[in-house]
Amino acid sequence: MTIPADTAILSRKARSWTLVAGLALVGLHLVVALLTLVWTPFDPTELAGRRLEAPSLLHLAGTDRLGRDLLTQIMIGSRIALTVGTAAVAIGAVLGTTLGLLAAFASNWLDDALAAALDILIAFPTLLIAMLVVAASDGANLSTAILALGLGLSPIVARLARILAKRVLLMDYITAARTSGTSWPAIVRIHVLPNIWPGLSVNLALQFGLAVIAEASLSYLGLGAPPPNASWGRLLQEAQGTVFSAPIGAITPGIALVSLVIGINLLADGLRERNDPARSER
Amino acid sequence: MSALLAIEDLSVEAGGRRLISDLSLAIGPRERVGLIGESGSGKSLTALAVSGLLPRGLLPHGSIRLAGREVIGAAERELNALRGSAVAIVFQEPLTALDPLMTVGRQVAEPLARRAKRDGAPLRGSALASAVLDLLRDVALPDPARLAHAFPHQISGGQRQRVAIAMALACRPALLIADEPTTALDVTTQAEILQLLDRLASERDMALLFIGHDLAVVASAVDRVVVMRQGVAVESGPVATVLAAPSHDYTKGLLQAARHFDDAIGRRL
Amino acid sequence: MSLLDVAQVDFAYGRGRAILSGLSFVVEEGETVGLVGESGSGKTTLLRLALGLQRPSGGTIRFDGAVLDPGDRSSMRQFRRQVQVVFQDPYSSLDPRQKVGAIVAEPLRSLRVSGDHRRMVEQALDAVGLDTGMVDRYPHQFSGGQRQRIAIARAVVCRPRLLLADEAVSALDLSTRLRIVELFKSLGHTMSLLFVSHDIGAVAALCRRVLILEKGRIVEVGDTAQVLSTPQHPYTRRLLDAVPRLAFGETP
Numbered sequence: 001m002t003i004p005a006d007t008a009i010l011s012r013k014a015r016s017w018t019l020v021a022g023l024a025l026v027g028l029h030l031v032v033a034l035l036t037l038v039w040t041p042f043d044p045t046e047l048a049g050r051r052l053e054a055p056s057l058l059h060l061a062g063t064d065r066l067g068r069d070l071l072t073q074i075m076i077g078s079r080i081a082l083t084v085g086t087a088a089v090a091i092g093a094v095l096g097t098t099l100g101l102l103a104a105f106a107s108n109w110l111d112d113a114l115a116a117a118l119d120i121l122i123a124f125p126t127l128l129i130a131m132l133v134v135a136a137s138d139g140a141n142l143s144t145a146i147l148a149l150g151l152g153l154s155p156i157v158a159r160l161a162r163i164l165a166k167r168v169l170l171m172d173y174i175t176a177a178r179t180s181g182t183s184w185p186a187i188v189r190i191h192v193l194p195n196i197w198p199g200l201s202v203n204l205a206l207q208f209g210l211a212v213i214a215e216a217s218l219s220y221l222g223l224g225a226p227p228p229n230a231s232w233g234r235l236l237q238e239a240q241g242t243v244f245s246a247p248i249g250a251i252t253p254g255i256a257l258v259s260l261v262i263g264i265n266l267l268a269d270g271l272r273e274r275n276d277p278a279r280s281e282r
Numbered sequence: 283m284s285a286l287l288a289i290e291d292l293s294v295e296a297g298g299r300r301l302i303s304d305l306s307l308a309i310g311p312r313e314r315v316g317l318i319g320e321s322g323s324g325k326s327l328t329a330l331a332v333s334g335l336l337p338r339g340l341l342p343h344g345s346i347r348l349a350g351r352e353v354i355g356a357a358e359r360e361l362n363a364l365r366g367s368a369v370a371i372v373f374q375e376p377l378t379a380l381d382p383l384m385t386v387g388r389q390v391a392e393p394l395a396r397r398a399k400r401d402g403a404p405l406r407g408s409a410l411a412s413a414v415l416d417l418l419r420d421v422a423l424p425d426p427a428r429l430a431h432a433f434p435h436q437i438s439g440g441q442r443q444r445v446a447i448a449m450a451l452a453c454r455p456a457l458l459i460a461d462e463p464t465t466a467l468d469v470t471t472q473a474e475i476l477q478l479l480d481r482l483a484s485e486r487d488m489a490l491l492f493i494g495h496d497l498a499v500v501a502s503a504v505d506r507v508v509v510m511r512q513g514v515a516v517e518s519g520p521v522a523t524v525l526a527a528p529s530h531d532y533t534k535g536l537l538q539a540a541r542h543f544d545d546a547i548g549r550r551l
Numbered sequence: 552m553s554l555l556d557v558a559q560v561d562f563a564y565g566r567g568r569a570i571l572s573g574l575s576f577v578v579e580e581g582e583t584v585g586l587v588g589e590s591g592s593g594k595t596t597l598l599r600l601a602l603g604l605q606r607p608s609g610g611t612i613r614f615d616g617a618v619l620d621p622g623d624r625s626s627m628r629q630f631r632r633q634v635q636v637v638f639q640d641p642y643s644s645l646d647p648r649q650k651v652g653a654i655v656a657e658p659l660r661s662l663r664v665s666g667d668h669r670r671m672v673e674q675a676l677d678a679v680g681l682d683t684g685m686v687d688r689y690p691h692q693f694s695g696g697q698r699q700r701i702a703i704a705r706a707v708v709c710r711p712r713l714l715l716a717d718e719a720v721s722a723l724d725l726s727t728r729l730r731i732v733e734l735f736k737s738l739g740h741t742m743s744l745l746f747v748s749h750d751i752g753a754v755a756a757l758c759r760r761v762l763i764l765e766k767g768r769i770v771e772v773g774d775t776a777q778v779l780s781t782p783q784h785p786y787t788r789r790l791l792d793a794v795p796r797l798a799f800g801e802t803p
Contacts, residue, residue: 172644173644179602179634180662181628181658181661182657194646195647195648321695469790469793470589470789470790473793473794495724499795502795535726536726537797542756543728546755546756548779
């Protein structure tokens, strides 16, 4: 039974809307992040006002408990979040995809062993793995946090890559490639990677969001980027003590975090639709 | 004779395109009708429309009356009642129609229990188990006691299709819709399933709407056929008439293709 | 010397049940042979062995006189140029993320065939009755029958001597099936064809000689017309009885 693909027409408008909204949110964070490289309203370490000032024209998001400008800190937080998310997902993607493909191609017992190992690793929360990695290294800094999160994400990516690759390997076009004399490395490059990418990329975007949150959590726990790096997680932690007297200090980094994560997910959804040749045309 | 199924001027549209245009078709009790068409003819959509299972975005117009009740625009609750008692469908690919994580016995038990509850005579425990075995035996599954504990992937394609038929029968439908029920099967298995459908339809006084693209297969299962092409019924009539003297060019083409293979096999000496 | 020579081939997974036992047959140069078998007959395994994707547990397969050795890379490359395959499902046999041009050209690239690939792809598309302007489109833009033509174009682009067809028309509508059978028939003038199918009508329309495979054994071999008119083995008779016939109102 086949349903004509034209039925997708109805939802396509909604899809392009998610792409636009995602692009707008992520683009905003990206612009802000790039801007902080050349300009911020105040110096992030400058005591620019009184302590815990309410929002005003001078300090649009108020000031923190030391009197530093909050908007400046949140803008820098965008840069840190995007850096950590991109780098951690890149590490997780490369490591995880390699591992997943190895498992998909491995002989039965090796595949079973790898699958079991991945399942055990996935049972540990990403954050916990990341914390262990940070604890095992010399000290908390930005690159340790990135590496830790990347390692923590890789089993999740690996498991998905394994399942997706196994499904692709069952397809007749893989057998056709083999009988056409295509080598295994070329089959991976030409057929497997492009066909697992749609499924994988959506998951990677999801992982990006999780990485941003996990970085905030690490920083919140004091295991992320040390001061004066204004990670949103550290801002949240610092605002904890004054959350009732000056809630703005906790709300703004929270909004920044949520808007970026939602934006990335919308973007991923929209991109998936565009990347699929079977859905983008007609 | 009041029709069991009466389709009048059915059109189905998606995104401004007509997938079915002005289809009219009536099936009386115990009647066997074939819907012949190739991919894109709208034959499977017709089956879905009749059972109220059209996917979102496909808009039906016209009228489909099933056991005297209108299907188009009916609430999901009314449709559920109809699907139980008036109509059931068997699909082409039995593997996707069965839940891979549930044993055959449990899958058949579910509609059986639902039907019994609706009739006011709930079935439970060993009574339900023996009803399941009866049904599995009725669709001629070998060793039903053992098969009831098997999972769908552990049995053959033909056996899976028998299970799917058993599930459809569990509700004692007045009309069974079979959508390409033998297309995924081997020749010898196909012959067995066709025989089974024939026997069950007459034993249970069931009407049959048999959908397929293979003229010879459909013709062997029904008394009357409707030929569809691109959403339009181009020809209809008794099987013998349509096969002997097709009036539409499309039917002639189909018949020619079927004859080509038929003649190639030749006549047994 | 036969083009394909399958001699006393056995196959089983590990110590499992025999899937093929003592299978022997030949395909001569220029011949079109039908192999009729149902699910569980071992026909798919046989094709995998004949394609060098798996080794037989016993016996030998020879192509053009040389024993097929999946481990020998250079001889396999020669072999792949000469033996190609068409599968049943025109949906899973084409990579959805590649354009038609790249799909059809894959054997040329992978087997490092010299010459103008673009022209060879166009010739192959032309040979299967497709418009050569289709190279920039994706598989989903085509119907099942057209997709099967694309798959056939990929199989014939490097001008193989033997084409294997694995239920290549079974998933198609009746009239499309007839057109693809006609296409195979025309290809049969320039290459040998081993047409594996449970569809006796298609085999009968296409093949001069037929083999009947049941549970890993060949139970009957012979001239197609003769086997179909006077079947000797009970399985062949059962198979023929099961085929739905159109003979309405005609007296035998």
